[in-house]
Amino acid sequence: MRIATLLISMIVLLGACEKEPMVVEKAGLKLTFKAVYDSEPLLLSRNYEFMNGDSIRFQRADLIISDISIGNSKNVSLSQVEWLGFSEKNADPSKIEEGFSFNFNDVEPGVYTSLYWNIGLNQVQNRSTPANYTFPHPLSNAELYWAGWNSYIFSRTDGKLLTESGTYDFSYHTGGDILTRALEWNQNIELKAGEVKEIIIYIDYKKIFVQDGEVYDIKNNLSSHTSAQIAVAHAIADNMKLAVKYELK
């Protein structure tokens, strides 16, 4: 009887050993997006030195980003949609260094050669409306949906240009499928099992208006809301793409 019990116990134990899944340790990737002005953290409602003696102050600085992935021989999707609401986050002086961090802790270890993401949404995502989502999903926010365009507002960059001749209120909103901008950072990103690697992505709001010394004519292009202002929206979307800088920690 004792022998039989021992035998059964051994069989059970062996069976258990066989069923134990192989544990493959994953790697972590942390993406942190920060809004800066000329390398300083961007603080809403603070006057920054602009160009030619003018100052600039931002009242809104928000973006919808999408289709975040890393790739080597194949793409690994990290997130479909995220919201970078710097208008709220960067209103608080104690939080402007934080930025928006997204942690992906279940990534296959390996060497990835590119980071991909969009400022804006892909066409399928942009066919949806806030009614398709539940708060706090970023796309549930009706404030980010512009019925007149049948599109989400991909980016909002609002503020004031303060000059000797007066104050100029600017309001640049981008949206509509053609204004989505795809970004790609080609860089070896080695993710090791059990370790977390961080990439910091800076969006420099000065560079949205100043590229290689060329200053965007804010005074004569104050807004991009209507179809008649589509050229302004394209310029802002293009410059925003160029205003992005990466740092691999």
Place this chain on the structure above:
Amino acid sequence: MRSCIILLFTVLIAFSGCRKDDPQVDDPIVDLQNIAYNPSAHTIPIPPLFPQMVIPADNPTTQEGVLLGRFLFYDPIMSRDSSISCATCHKQELSFTDGLDKSIGIDGKVGKRSSMSLANIGFANRGLFWDGRVSSLEIQALHPVEDPNEMDEKWPNVIRKLQVHPTYQQMFRKAFGIKNNKEITKEMVAKALAQFQRTMVSAGSKYDKFIRQEILDLDNDEFEGMSMFNDNSGGALKDGGCAHCHSPVLFTADNYFNNGLLTDAQQAMTQTRFNVTGFNSDMGKFRAVSLRNIALTAPYMHDGSLASLDDVIEHYSTGGVPSTNVDGLIPEHGAVPTSASEKDKLIKFLNTLTDTEFINNPAFKNPFEQ
């Protein structure tokens, strides 16, 4: 003799003190367990194109809870002298506003703010009151009772009045499953009021019927007004930029804006969003109210300073009062719409947001009058 008078006086004070501040004393405990507690879920119908409503997990909507909330909403029992109820400042026929620049509370005291419409208030996710100082309907409902300009009552007194009220004993039992009357709490009152308010969905306006294609078209002026509102007239008309802060379909961005009402000096002396967050970028900001039923909710703004929709459009057309933090969207859109015809079209569109089904809905009426 002098000692006796002092003692009697002391006892009287202590007694009245007990009655007022310690309502548990003397009132009998009423066992309510013989009343069935079997609440039925109340599904709030979400209209097409509307966002989903977030309902707190600890306060599911039930028929019994909504009914209790409705009774409490209309019952002046929560005010110090039983003269003021929620409905005093939130009248159904005015889309649950009161038609005053500043609401009048107990003893004729004038409040600090204009009453806000409750239409679709259940969809608000980013704070309530003009400055957004509370995060939910359940918390908001706790405030007016003890506000000296509103009901000026103490919660322990309210709870005692409800605990000794035979009808409310039963209703709280049915809604929340209390075992006896002493288990009634202010949090339950707030939950019931929140449940009732979440049912106040307004989606029966001409605009709604148009976007749901239940009617073929708005008339020409209304349609052009809508195009101006949404900045998509294709250049044919001036763009109003209204939808930035009053995004369809709720006609609010559920956010806070400095809309050029106050100078810097006035902002410093006024309770605005800044007083809640402490951020300079929130100076002079107030909640953008929903424009649904806007034709019924005059006067307008947090202080009721604009008497009519004409005044509101004039305010935005001229850009409002300059200040450091006035929203760039206001001056940018200042001077539009300029012509009387454009203003008229915009107002005609705003009138399409009036929902007569909502203001006549029997489910929201005073239950004491039915």
